[in-house]
Amino acid sequence: MAPCIDPLRCPSYAVGCQADPFSGALYDSCCVSATGLFVFAQNFTTGLSYGPNPWTRNQVVSEIGARFTLHGLWADNCDGTFNGTKYIEPGHIKNTSLPDYDLYGCDKARSFENAAQVLATRPSKARLTKWMKTNWRAGDGDDSWFWSHEWSKHGTCTSSFNPSCYGKAFKKYDDFFDFMEVSIQVFKGLDVLSAFKAASIVPSDTVQYNITQFNAAHKAAFGVEGGMQCVKRDGVQYLSEVWTYMNEVPGHNFKAIAPIPNAFQSCKPDTLITFPLTGFKTAL
Template identity: 85%
Template sequence: MAPCIDALRCPSYAVGCQADPFTGSLYDSCCVSATGLFVFAQNFTNGLSYGPNPWTRNQVVSEIGARFTLHGLWADNCDGTYNGTKWIEPGHTKNMSLPDYDLYGCDKERSFENAAEVIAADSTKSWLADWMKVNWRAGDGDDSWFWSHEWSKHGTCTSSFNPECYGPGFKKHDDFFDFMEVSIEVYKSLDILSAFKAASIVPSDTNKYNLTEFNAAHKAAFGVEGGMQCVKRNGTQYLSEVWTYMNEVPGHNFKAIAPIKGAYQSCKADTLIVFPLTGFKTAL
């Protein structure tokens, strides 16, 4: 999974968004991504079900239960901005009407909408599909499109996964598989549910917690505060996502860092938060 790059171009001490202290230059983009800063997002699907539309359907909520699933590993620029490229074209499998709808990120040629087929075509990756069908779920049930979106919009913007970083042994879709597998490893290293439980924050339809408690629990477990995201329904805040800010270090590894100044956190500090045990039910 590590890029094919020598130690001179990629010293062991390299960190995304930091200049090399000896040269004053940024590190090679195959060593640590040129963007450098990442947001790792995990969905608390029961919370998402309280959002508009609703964001999750009854069947998906009931299958997942009260736990976090992987949303994605998102490359941000070092100042917190991110790639805004839009490719508006006919023929997408999703009929999205929003004017800023985008599937593609930074490399249209490596983007696709059929991730499930790409995985199924590689007999060595059957475990990946099995894992993702349980832990990387789309709220509307269209998992393949969701996985495609995460790779196409975010993976292609992570420069350390560019084909030229691999050398002559690169095979088509090596970058996609590596990005998905690295995202899974990050997810496994950030057990948000256990972190909250250790701080006596447990899913409940009646208990309410404040924003400070959630951030303190994240810091106790991972050394830094996170970004708590909420959705609102009938005046009540429901926890829907947890973001962990990260820097890339060599070998496609990621370390948690404190949120940058002005980091987005949609949960309001002046309103208590429900960490729901059950999802909001709507008729299908």
């Protein structure tokens, strides 16, 4: 992790999206990210993300089963807006008709598409790669592209991971490795499936639930409601993702907060939600 900066610039009470109550100034961007507000997204199997490759959906979901996997830690501005995706070199992947997906968010120089190769440069991080191959999955099997995308679009927009925050101790890719490690720790602290089970909400192909039940379960477990995202196929509304809104606090830590006003939820409140056990294989 990045070393702590001067405590005068990063007091222990610092919180993203809030000014220092004593000075009225914003906190140092290496203390808590200048954006301050984050969305932490977890995919249920119906909401897997896809890169540019041909879909191999049923193979991947069979490996995952009916559970949540990590999607990403997304830096938003304090009003809920965010930096749009930019293309490094718009075009097509060489020798294919597929679009070129080399995207970035805030720093082209630190963006890349070969996360698996970058991970392999540090044998000491083998456990990290192993965990990601199980719990951070792309629906088309192109996990490396997915990890690259999450770093390049979102990690480079998280200012507390900027190389300048590390000082002379910084080595190339420290920012990437730390961002992935922190994302994983947040995921481990937000066990949505267990939260739902504690409220008697379990994956089922026959029992349906409403959005109020999901949000109540999220609040009971984590103190705040979340953002429920759904996809609709053949007239059925399926839970696809769960978003948790968060603020950054010093030390690359994140705390759950209530959804911002007008927070986006794609699940329709007037339609029951299927949280599928086996039907997820044909939900999309």
